[in-house]
Amino acid sequence: EKAEIGLIGLGVMGSNLALNIAENGHPIAVFNRTTSRTGTFFEAAGDLRKMIVPCTTLAELADAIKPPRPVIIMVQAGQPVDEQIAALREVLSAGDIIIDAGNANFRDTIRRFSELDGSGLTFIGMGVSGGEEGARHGPSIMVGGTEDSYKRVEKILIDISAKFEGEPCAAWLGTGGAGHFVKTIHNGIEYADMQMIAEIYGVLRDGLGMKPKEIGAVFAEWNKGRLNSYLIEITATVLAADDLDTGKPIVEMILDRAGQKGTGKWSVIEAQTLGVSATAIEAAVSARILSSLKDERLAAEKAYGTGGVSKFSGNRDKVLHDLELALFAGKIAAYAQGFAVMDAASKQFGWNLPMPTIAKIWRAGCIIRSQFLGTLADAFEKSGALANLLMAPAFIEMMKEAHPSLRRIVAQAAEAGLPTPALSSALAYFDSYRQGRGTSNLIQAQRDYFGAHGFERIDAPGAHHGPWAGGG
Numbered sequence: 001e002k003a004e005i006g007l008i009g010l011g012v013m014g015s016n017l018a019l020n021i022a023e024n025g026h027p028i029a030v031f032n033r034t035t036s037r038t039g040t041f042f043e044a045a046g047d048l049r050k051m052i053v054p055c056t057t058l059a060e061l062a063d064a065i066k067p068p069r070p071v072i073i074m075v076q077a078g079q080p081v082d083e084q085i086a087a088l089r090e091v092l093s094a095g096d097i098i099i100d101a102g103n104a105n106f107r108d109t110i111r112r113f114s115e116l117d118g119s120g121l122t123f124i125g126m127g128v129s130g131g132e133e134g135a136r137h138g139p140s141i142m143v144g145g146t147e148d149s150y151k152r153v154e155k156i157l158i159d160i161s162a163k164f165e166g167e168p169c170a171a172w173l174g175t176g177g178a179g180h181f182v183k184t185i186h187n188g189i190e191y192a193d194m195q196m197i198a199e200i201y202g203v204l205r206d207g208l209g210m211k212p213k214e215i216g217a218v219f220a221e222w223n224k225g226r227l228n229s230y231l232i233e234i235t236a237t238v239l240a241a242d243d244l245d246t247g248k249p250i251v252e253m254i255l256d257r258a259g260q261k262g263t264g265k266w267s268v269i270e271a272q273t274l275g276v277s278a279t280a281i282e283a284a285v286s287a288r289i290l291s292s293l294k295d296e297r298l299a300a301e302k303a304y305g306t307g308g309v310s311k312f313s314g315n316r317d318k319v320l321h322d323l324e325l326a327l328f329a330g331k332i333a334a335y336a337q338g339f340a341v342m343d344a345a346s347k348q349f350g351w352n353l354p355m356p357t358i359a360k361i362w363r364a365g366c367i368i369r370s371q372f373l374g375t376l377a378d379a380f381e382k383s384g385a386l387a388n389l390l391m392a393p394a395f396i397e398m399m400k401e402a403h404p405s406l407r408r409i410v411a412q413a414a415e416a417g418l419p420t421p422a423l424s425s426a427l428a429y430f431d432s433y434r435q436g437r438g439t440s441n442l443i444q445a446q447r448d449y450f451g452a453h454g455f456e457r458i459d460a461p462g463a464h465h466g467p468w469a470g471g472g
Ligand code: 6PG
Pocket: 103, 128, 129, 130, 131, 187, 190, 259, 260, 261, 262, 263, 264, 366, 367
């Protein structure tokens, strides 16, 4: 019997995805450029071996799959994907589908679609979220390509995806780069979520002088409420863990320097290109950049001193409650921004992205999965088109309750010298967004003064100039 599907790239994600596919009853042919890996993978597959065809060449892989063949590529984003596509073109035939399941830049995905145009081959750009565990037991799957090509692999994708109360977390989202774009924004939001959690951790550690295990207990408690989510859950677990070598809390043994592979940065670049404000995501990416300057930061601390401990005054339970709500308010702003970016891209690229569906397929499997995404899906379903999530009735209620806490936390953190870049930018975004009369009248006057750009008046249509010599 021939395999239903093929997979190239047996790294951790690829291996786990292949095992997931096999376990769900779909025979799969696998290939890895370093052949020894294919052998190791197959040996370790145990009972699932009967569903797996290990291949040592791409020709063998093509031969092992029943045409028309779907083949998943799960290799490092960038050049390696182009190399695999070029190699596959030699062995595949008309009607076959190449599926890139890596974290591709959606602009590369669009280019690959057009490069395959006229080749008879079909392409799918597919975002997969959920880390190693997700890939093995059920990721969230965001598909971009033609609806027809999706239909041809839908059964397999639905079978392997995470389920939220029985509903599969896999969906076709739009043509071309839609799937990879949505995955990119998922990651941008992931960066913001993680950064805001880290900022709250910083306040608990340096503002309240709490120990990792105490902080972990706070997050564990919050995980039972409105903040319930995978990232809060693992934060609690991580903070409770001890280093096996020293016996100290493991977080205290980890260098405060975070890496990044590009998706966060792409979110920010695309937001700017589309003219959408995504400040919480920008702040999160920037924070990782600053985190990498460990030596400079140590030198600056010597020069300036640093934010001290226990400057957070007031009743501790009240501060903890404020912190919980501050994190929630920041989260609302970050998601409002992420969805606004997707809305603008949807219009720009003609994708017609289904926002409620996106929120729904993020409720399980992916890294940002949370109770909150259910609330968000409901809001989109009830309101239809929304200019901004902040204007959904349910969100107006939640934000009204939460923003005073965000304000108090950001203000106290500023006083104490504790950095909260993502939370403060979320607050500034909210305050700017809800300010009916802003301050850009002055910007317009300045632009007119030095560049005769003209401005609009509040009491008359058309372009006007000010009473200064430089203008006009
Ligand atoms: C996921 C993750 C996953 C990975 C990213 C982010 O959705 O499963 O987002 O794709 O963690 O590569 O990685 P960086 O933090 O290294 O940019």
